Amino acid sequence: MKKILHLTIFLAVIAAIAGGALAFANDVTAPIIEKNALASEQKNLKKLFPDADSFQSVEVKKNEKYANIQKIFAVENGTYIFKMEVKGYKDGTVYLVAIDKSGKIVNYVVDSQGDTKDIGTQVADQPFIDTLIGKDASGQLDTISGATISSTPVIDGIHEAAAYYAQYLK
Numbered sequence: 334m335k336k337i338l339h340l341t342i343f344l345a346v347i348a349a350i351a352g353g354a355l356a357f358a359n360d361v362t363a364p365i366i367e368k369n370a371l372a373s374e375q376k377n378l379k380k381l382f383p384d385a386d387s388f389q390s391v392e393v394k395k396n397e398k399y400a401n402i403q404k405i406f407a408v409e410n411g412t413y414i415f416k417m418e419v420k421g422y423k424d425g426t427v428y429l430v431a432i433d434k435s436g437k438i439v440n441y442v443v444d445s446q447g448d449t450k451d452i453g454t455q456v457a458d459q460p461f462i463d464t465l466i467g468k469d470a471s472g473q474l475d476t477i478s479g480a481t482i483s484s485t486p487v488i489d490g491i492h493e494a495a496a497y498y499a500q501y502l503k
Contacts, residue, residue, distance in 0.1 A: 373444060373445075374404075374416070374429075374444065375388075377429050377442050377444050378406060378414060378429065380440075380442050381408075381414060381429055381431050381439075381440040381441075381442055382408050382409075382414075382431070382440070385408055385409065388406040388407070388408060388414065389406060389407040389408075390404065390405070390406055391405040391406065391407050391413065391502075392405075393405055394497075394501060398493075398496070399493055399496075399497050401417050401418055401419050401486075401489075401490045401493055402415055402416070402417060402493065402494060402497060403416040403417065403418050403427070404416040405497075405502075408431065410433070410434065411433060411434030411502075411503075412431055412432065412433045412434065412439055413431070413432055413498060413502055414429050414430070414431045415429065415430050415431075415432065415494035415497070415498075416428075416429050416444070417429070417430060417487075417490040417491075417493070417494060419486035419487055419489065419490040420486055421447075421448040421453055421456075421482055421483040421484075421486050421487075422448045422453050422482040422483050423447055423448045423453065424446075424447025424448065425447060425448065425486065426443060426445070426446050426447070426448065426456055426457075426483065426486070426487055427443070427444040427445045427446075428441065428442065428443045428444055428456075428457075428487065428490075429441070429442050429444060430465075430470070430490075430491050430494055432470045432494060432495060432498050434503070436469055436470050436471055436495060436498070436499070437467055437468065437469060437470065438465045438466055438467065438468050438469075438470050438491065439466070440466065441462050441465050441466065441491075442462075443456060443457035448482075448483040452479060452483070453482070453483030454483075455477050455483070455484070456477065456483055456484050456487050461477055461484065465491070469495075470491050470492070470494065470495035470498070471492060471495035471496065471499070474488045474491060474492075475488075476488055
């Protein structure tokens with residue numbers, strides 16, 4: 334009985350030390366991770382609109398219908414960039430899609446992609462991007478054959494952004 338009590342106390346102390354070390358590591362790395370994420374976001378915003386001087390953040394009206402919209406940026410002439418996060422086959426996709434006042438997709442860029450290499454990652458490739466540019470964001474958009482589990486959520490996210498635009502931004 335005494336040995337069990339000693340082992341329990343020993344394990345509790347080790348767990349507390351390990352928990353404290355993890356909390357400390359998180360406190361140290363969290364600002365660095367956030368800074369890198371913001372830098373990546375700014376880089377991708379500039380990819381979409383290289384000539385834009387700034388990107389005005391717009392408040393997102395969160396609800397279940399628009400759950401995949403993470404951020405919105407106003408650019409110019411009624412064009413908005415939506416930062417979307419959708420679940421795919423594995424880890425999903427974070428991407429930016431720009432929609433103009435006529436509802437057309439102006440540009441699209443993937444920020445991060447965690448689905449199956451070579452199949453699911455095709456949502457970040459130029460052939461897929463070329464099928465989106467200039468199309469009606471709320472209309473029929475083609476998925477990638479063989480990668481529908483990764484590309485369908487991206488298309489659904491674009492439709493979600495278009496619906497949000499029509500409801501709140503026009």
